[in-house]
Amino acid sequence: MEQSLYNKYGGFSQVNRIVMAFYDDLLDSDEIGPYFDHVDMKRQIDHQTKFIAFLLGGPAHFAPDHLKRVHDGLRITEAHFDELKVIFRGTLENSNFSPEDVVTVLDLIEYYRNQVVAE
């Protein structure tokens, strides 16, 4: 059986660094940081922890409509989604992800574009 990226990059002991780095990068972003101006820290970290673990094939579960539900009403644009991918690319590269694995993860994120971007 193929090893998940979650296990390949050291399980939660390493993935937690990616979660925190991404959290910092998002809040520092002038483009999409304002989306989090009034978001509860616990809720945001909980969501990011589970989403990143889920993306990397870790022990997280996401109901198919969960992403749509949590992003409903936020009016996220295509450009902001693209920016999120740029930020996440940077986070992964800084976390020593190989170029192929960065592409794999970004392709997975792209798969959820329609659930995140406002119609």
Next chain:
Amino acid sequence: MSIAAINEQLLRAVGVGIAVFTYPELSLQFKNEVFETWFSDDGIAENLPEIFPTLDIDNLFKVIEASDHYATEWSFRKKRRTMAITQMFTRARISGEDVLILECQNITRIRELESMIESYSTMVERNTREIQREKEQVEKLLLNVMPRGVYDEYKNFGVVSPQKYDSVSVMVLDFIGFTKTIDKVAPATLVSELNELFSAFDRIGEQFGCERIRTTGDMYLCVAGMQDASMNHAAAASNAALRFIRYIRRRNENADLSWKCRVGIGTGSVIGSVVGVQKYVYDVFGEAVVTANIARQEAQALEILATQDVINNLNGEPEHEKARSVSAREAGLFSLVST
């Protein structure tokens, strides 16, 4: 540079936020850069209640008066980040005047990490529960194809070694006219009937220490004496068979479908083993299985036929007589009598 100047430089340079207030007026006397960045970058607030509007000042006075120290935690938003700061107030006397020293430590990262660990724990706990549920389902399935003792061996060692049981009793049962019933009855009804019958046999067998090994179509095979070598397995299988027949008779009185089973019981040795690699099943082979099958084939509707070896182990109970049919009698079989 004087000692006082060095001290002040130090206070300004440390990574914790430090401020000094007059006591009990609580006017701001000194703040270092870290404190200013966190709480007072507008420079307007000049006393403690203005800087921390929701701080419980009454409680602060009460605790300071009692112990000179007061600890609390402060949380606020700074550029969309939820900052968490611990505050330690200490009353001190400087140059003959009371002051309140406030020391603030940034524990934002600790709180963020705690939230992440909480989130991760929830994930892992949920996963563990799901794995446990799956494990129980697998266990249930495996217990359907092998006895518990064999399953335990498989679970602990990953393999099941074939085992010879020198003396057990095997009971084999099937239904007369089953092929015709298949043609007459809807598949769902037929399966439901078999489920009900075999489940009842399982319950009755369990009471007598008989363990179902397998069913093949309408044939049901169980063994007594595999798990407990000291039991009277011939009597156990015989009594269970009599209860099977009694159950079928009663069921036939009220059911649309009337079932007529025939039962054979044999005593002797068997070998028990898991057979197959990808699709494995636990099975028993040997003398007792062969003789039980011969007896079953000779049995008439609702009759239990047992071999001489079974009868020899019964100590008279349950009652038995020479088999009714000539071929069965010639084969040395006995019919068990319900009392």
